[in-house]
Amino acid sequence: MNTRTNDKVLVPQDQLTALGIAAFQNLGLAPNAAADVVKILVLADLFGLSTHGLSRIESYGSRIQVGGINANANITVDKPAAGLRLVDGDNGIGPLVGMHALRAAMEAAQDCGIGMAFARQSNHFGPISPYGLIAAEAGFASIIGSNATTTIAPWGGTDARVGNSPIAFAVPNPAGRHFLLDMAMSVVARAKIRNALKAGSEIPDTWATDASGRPTTNPKEALDGFLLPIGGHKGYGLALMVDLFAGLLSNAAYLTHVKSWVDAPDEPQNLGHFFILIDTRKLGSVQWLTERMTDFAAILHDSPPADPARPVIQPGEIELNNLARQKSEGIAIDADVLRLLQQYANQAAGVQPSA
Structure with a gap:
């Protein structure tokens, strides 16, 4: 269904x-x-x-x-x-x-x-x-x-x-x-720059350059230029x-x-x-790798988060949660x-x- x-x-x-x-x-x-x-x-x-x-x-x-x-x-x-x-x-x-x-x-x-x-x-x-x-x-x-x-x-x-x-x-x-x-x-996908253009907002100058290779905050110039x-x-x-x-x-x-x-x-x-x-x-052994990988993740997870609403994660956890x-x-x-x-x-x- x-x-x-x-x-x-x-x-x-x-x-x-x-x-x-x-x-x-x-x-x-x-x-x-x-x-x-x-x-x-x-x-x-x-x-x-x-x-x-x-x-x-x-x-x-x-x-x-x-x-x-x-x-x-x-x-x-x-x-x-x-x-x-x-x-x-x-x-x-x-x-x-x-x-x-x-x-x-x-x-x-x-x-x-x-x-x-x-x-x-x-x-x-x-x-x-x-x-x-x-x-x-x-x-x-x-x-x-x-x-x-x-x-x-x-x-x-x-x-x-x-x-x-x-x-x-x-x-x-x-x-x-x-x-x-x-x-x-x-730094970002071109889709984020396109979204900024649609919203009429500026972008950080670290995202892209204009067609002359100069960093820009203008999403239109960025789309005509190059990703950084x-x-x-x-x-x-x-x-x-x-x-x-x-x-x-x-x-x-x-x-x-x-x-x-x-x-x-x-x-x-x-x-x-x-x-x-x-x-x-x-x-x-499988047990050896499991123990080391579990400890590796625990060391990261145990770091006190700067924002309590966003605990520390390791790469892949968001995707595996979605899956x-x-x-x-x-x-x-x-x-x-x-x-x-x-x-x-x-x-x-x-x-x-x-x-």
Whole structure:
């Protein structure tokens, strides 16, 4: 049963999953491929990351329809060394390429204790924290990253040459809450700047620059300019390192070689990802890791909060709280997204849904 709250609809996880799989199958994906994609996107929605959840069917679907994404990608995995995997995504839909790379890195880590997968010829693969959770549930600590379309100027520069490339870290707690840190390289998302423009309010001058590279408090100038990286020049350096691993070393596109899916939706992006996994079972027993991870979290939680209404938490707790609540109550999905999913799921395969 679906429940409506304002412009959101609460849908049980199993129903939303089935609807998403049917929608992606009608976009041309094989059943197993559609299930992989929906697994990541539904986890994003469960975490409360709705901008990176099943709402992505709008951009993914339109790009498939115009040939920018290959719905029938033949994804291959090469093994150049015992702990290394090279994944060619064949311009497949990003979460599908991501799941292939995750499984490849898991296999390598099981064999060697630590494994790494480089993926190329991919597209936007959703948020990283769902991959981190899947890895953590299987006993793996992880470092995962992806490059992205350029929206950040080089430090001191005046044009967009660096991607807002995300990186994430996860460490499992076998009997508790996993540590999950997922972050992009900009101080804020462009959506927050757009919201400030709609509200007619200024923004902090640490969020973005204007088109000339000067910090600005004007949201219109910021949207015409560039996002600022976290930590100033340090965030800039970190963004470059993510792109070196995800793009350059994976033999994918990097920096300005990455195509914009907005400006060129019918062209392959050739995004790259990297997955570094550590099999924690090779380090010690489940009890050993549980005790240390529980103590780690307790040290943080026991810090007296500056604001009593906001106790200290460790990264991932908000997302895992959202996941537990929405598994029980249903996933809050935007009504327009639900309608689009239903249109794709109920149409004849390969037909563009009406606006």
